[in-house]
Amino acid sequence: MKKIISGVLGAVMLTSVLCACNDGGNQSNSSQSGDNANSSQQTVTTEVATTQPATEPNYKDTNYVAPIPPKNQTYKFEEISLDEAATSSGYSMSDSAFRINDADMYGEYLVVQVFYSNINSTDFCAYNVIFDLDGNMVANISNISIEEGYGKSGQIQGIYGDYTVLRLPIHGEDKYALYNLKTKELKYIDSEYGSPKMDNGVIVFGKEEETGYKYGALDLDLNEIVPAEYDELSLASPTLFRAKKDEKYGLIDFNNKVVVDFNYKDIVKFNGVEDDSFSAFVDFDKNINKYTLALDENDKIVLIDRQGKISDSNFEILEHNLGVGRVVSQYDNKTYIKNNKIVTDIDGNSITDNVFKGNLNCGFVNGYCVTEDDDGVYNLVDINGGTIYTKSSDEYEIEHFSSVDQNGLFEVVYSLGNSVKTEILDLSGNTVYSIQEKGFYPIGNGLFEKYENKQYRVYRVIAE
Structure with missing residues (x-):
């Protein structure tokens, strides 16, 4: 209905x-x-x-x-x-x-x-x-x-x-x-x-052990594939778990075999995010990168491939920046790294140095990145740095500029004094919906929620 x-x-x-x-x-x-x-x-x-x-x-x-x-x-x-x-x-x-x-x-x-x-x-x-x-x-x-x-x-x-x-x-x-x-x-x-x-695709469980509360995993046949012996456990790729033990992170496979030793302060998952609560727009199985990042004991960033091979990098990223937005992405067989507001390829070539940090999903999401320069100009750029859409804070102040969802839609919220305007647009700049109020929030796949009359309502966009 x-x-x-x-x-x-x-x-x-x-x-x-x-x-x-x-x-x-x-x-x-x-x-x-x-x-x-x-x-x-x-x-x-x-x-x-x-x-x-x-x-x-x-x-x-x-x-x-x-x-x-x-x-x-x-x-x-x-x-x-x-x-x-x-x-x-x-x-x-x-x-x-x-x-x-x-x-x-x-x-x-x-x-x-x-x-x-x-x-x-x-x-x-x-x-x-x-x-x-x-x-x-x-x-x-x-x-x-x-x-x-x-x-x-x-x-x-x-x-x-x-x-x-x-x-x-x-x-x-x-x-x-x-x-x-x-x-x-x-x-x-x-x-x-x-x-x-x-x-x-796996079921992570907890269990009280002699050494404290630990985590393990079941498959979808409810077979125990990882025993409860880790302080943290989550799926890092379709074949590897990101696990924490004795205050350090490593990678293990589905046989509980250590693939990457527990020597790291942090490891980003292979979909490029540390925390999946920030990845509503990043579908796990469509965004598995060839490489991910880890921070070693000496605060050095290393690259890890899907087989667990470790290689040095020239990136210097603070630990807290590994948990902000989408840090690693991959397009046309090239790996891109987001370091705070800068995105470069794996060879250090700059794509942008103005990543808009106002989004939980900041960085390259579904092929595009929102940027903001010092003059209040917002751009939506592709992986080559080309501008797909631009908007400046001239007539209205831009309150919010969302990342692009899986359907190629994004939201811009403007304000001027007591006036507010919300626009939902597509990647060709077509206006999908416009209203003189705010409160819509994109939740992915062309859906938006809005808090009205003390409860949430959900709306969807359909191309005609």
Whole structure:
């Protein structure tokens, strides 16, 4: 269900939210749910199809580049109806106790976060509802949780492809399961694996050990592939984990074999970012670089390739700058490094020295980088340094200039005194949508969210 928005139509991490402490009283049948919870830990609702343990390595010589549309391309700007997030749970969007608290993109899925009632109320619950990009509801995690005999506050812990990890609460406890959004197959994860979360095709879990709380990993068949022996663990590439041990980082493979020794203060993931919460526009499997960066014990930057081979570099990057935006990118088989506001190729040739740092995704994202010079001129440049779009702070002050999303769309917000204007544009400079207010926020894949009337609404752009 969609609604057309009037306007100028001319030529886009969910984090785990509060566990509902009152879920013990929010059961469809409290006496039955206790029995179901105990028995379902031992049984599988349906069998899960065999899958590969992580993304299949599909390395290319270039990261994903957003397409440039024809000049005078026209668009529709539509609101995606999220009514089913309420009605599928027996609520109403007009109910003052119901609110959509956030919306995020996970690959090809839109995930909304729902709160019902006040956190101190016995009616309170917090749950996720998943939609496809056409606005069709795919899954209500609250309903799945209730059907399995647990509380209403069913939530997800990441999505990869059609797989997600569910968190199902009961009487102050959490049970976890692997769920297929297409087949509806569900398989419980053994309780020895604490707080499991999906991470690009693997499931990272925690476990209390004698040496403290440690992390390991499961594949999508729920086989333990990395034991719980690391202080941090996350997928760095389709074949390697970034792991921390004894205050140092290294790389390990899916057999827990050390590929790069634990000698580094930091290692950037092979998609060019240190923290995936900053990478809403950087699809993991479309942006795996040939090289990444690491900071050694002597504060020297080294290059690491996908086989773990280490080579010296001439880059001097402060440790805190490794965690700001997209530090490494690769286009036409050339590697580019962002050092604060400067982007050069691997040989030191400059592409730009004016990277706009106002974006979490600053640097080259989907083939383009936002820059800002000392005169307040903003440019969108390609990897050759060519200007695709330019805008100066003359009539209006530019408050925000977003990175380019996967569909080649970006947002510019202007202000002058009490006047505010928001424009959504494409890479040919066509105005997709314009309005005399702010509040739209790109969340990837041509989707935008806006906070209105105490809850979030989601809009999408469609080329006509």
